[in-house]
Amino acid sequence: MTEDIIVELKVKNPRVTEELTKVIASIEGFRLDKRFPDKPCDLLILEIGDDLKEEFKLIHTMQSSKKVGSIYLTSSRLEPEVLIEALRAGAREFFSQPIKVEEVRRALLKFKETRTKYTDGKAKKRKGKLIHIIGSKGGVGVTTIAVNLAAGLVGHDRSVALVDMNLTFSELPIFLDVKESFDWAEIGKNISRVDSTLLKSSLYKHPSGIFLLTSPTGLDGVNQTTPDTIGKLMEVMQSTFEYTIIDGGPLLEDLSLKIMETADTVIVVGVLNLLSLNNIKRLLWTFQNLGYPKKETIKIILNRYEKDPVLTVKESEQSIDHSFSWLIPNDFKTTMTAINLGKIILEVGKNTDISKSFRDLAASILGGSVPEKEKTGFWNKFKKTGL
Ligand SMILES: Nc1ncnc2c1ncn2[C@@H]1O[C@H](COP(=O)(O)OP(=O)(O)OP(=O)(O)O)[C@@H](O)[C@H]1O
Ligand SMILES: [Mg+2]
Structure with missing residues (x-):
């Protein structure tokens, strides 16, 4: 890079x-x-x-x-x-x-x-950041967040790739209206020859600027790919892109765990209900037993947040003994419109709170903290620490 x-x-x-x-x-x-x-x-x-x-x-x-x-x-x-x-x-x-x-x-x-x-x-090679997103349950919004966080980072002129690690149901191509693209099992077959140039020319480039690496259709490709191959592929991704975002779905399996070993940030997506909170607790416990990802690299994002929830944010944070780094507002209409049109939320719902939330989320990742004057109204409405 x-x-x-x-x-x-x-x-x-x-x-x-x-x-x-x-x-x-x-x-x-x-x-x-x-x-x-x-x-x-x-x-x-x-x-x-x-x-x-x-x-x-x-x-x-x-x-x-x-x-x-x-x-x-x-x-x-x-x-x-x-x-x-x-x-x-x-x-x-x-x-x-x-x-x-x-x-x-x-x-x-x-x-x-x-x-x-x-x-x-100095043969200095910069390493891009690896952000792995997983769900505390199916359907909590991992793909929505992966796509729109990637779009937010691209909007700040960063080179970004999105990787689908859903092994059975690959939905990223639908979210981005992509018909054909190379998947990681195909690229992994020639891993010893894969460098930044080959990788960049193989990946599909979405009009937003996001590079896409899909998951294979069918289990053959999954079974042929070893954690070692995925680990090497991620190294090339990181030397090619400033940000590599993983849509990790709701499951922990060998390939995803391999990526998590070296991820800079692991985002766990939750919603404000007991099932999701309970799963977050179990995930945190599992990570602690595995020895990775480290507590400081784990960030919890609360999706579909509505004002005046039955369970409050504070109570929920106490119940999982971890604070939420970000709240994304509930907006079914905009998210569904985006999915049905195969477009990103930042495009279909430019002035919505959810769109601002993704833009600010990307800004918080880039800047560590964002200057007051850069913060949108949304930011002030839901005070959060940022990622
Ligand atoms: N902030 C939100 N507000 C309202 N609806 C949302 C929000 N985020 C996601 N959704 C809706 O929730 C559904 C599931 O979202 P998404 O596919 O992103 O979840 P997922 O965690 O990737 O699911 P899966 O486990 O099936 O991969 C979609 O219909 C999406 O439109
Ligand atoms: Mg998904």
Whole structure:
């Protein structure tokens, strides 16, 4: 997986912002991170000139926080003192204003070249995150959550694959209106030859941008696939995609357990009734006895949440001795419309609470915590910790 170079702009002048945005967008491998301005970035382009003392203090703080890889400066002021201070502060480039597009372009290409050499030299391979979703019962909403969480992550420009681990009834192709695609038993037959390029070209790419790996039809494919093969396949998935989401269905079996061994997050989906809560308790107990997944990687999502439930959230959390990380509202009409049209909820019900819930869920996974101003009304209605 080639990592994008994340660039952040702290520039007041709108014209300069517009020009820099255009140049950055025109070079493959750069991504402007607008949503989470306080997240770490590889390159910060900062405008100075209003209050040099404060600005250089800020540069120093950012450099020592290690949240910023490199800093480029831009200013409409060209006095020697500004340039000297910029050099002292360790700025790698200084763009005078008005911006010369070619100059910025050259600097960015140089940045990319240096970075490629550095990462190649270290043979650094980034590992994508593996999120395994399982149900505390059949029909609690695992496939709905897997599809729409994947769509939410794709909406944030992340590369995402969705894997169906339902061994008998594969429903992902119906949810996404996919007629034909390769399944993991077929790909697993040549596991020793499978690399990122082969994998990406074999998987079906949904118009939303999600890559899909289906489960085999019939039990032959399942029986031919060993946990070892699935483990190796997941390694390739993780080196290819930033996020691999597993629709694990409601069952624990050897193949799913193999994936769970290394999953970064295991989401258990429940609903507010005694059967589901009881099953969550049993699952947590089973995980504890197995020794994996670890408690801190297990997140419980409560689906089909309605206000004023018979069993309250607090009582339910106490009964399972685990808190819920997220609540997804009940919205049968939107979920059914999405399934019947073979579309994602984010598309058919753009302004519904359930759609916002999935968008915020994806944001919480990406950002750890989401800045106040990014939180939608839904978020404020149901306070949750996030994933
Ligand atoms: N938040 C929700 N609000 C209302 N209905 C929902 C919600 N989430 C899922 N559903 C409905 O519940 C049904 C089951 O959902 P889904 O197929 O996602 O569950 P599942 O856990 O994957 O089921 P299975 O165990 O059969 O694979 C579907 O009809 C779906 O529309
Ligand atoms: Mg399902």
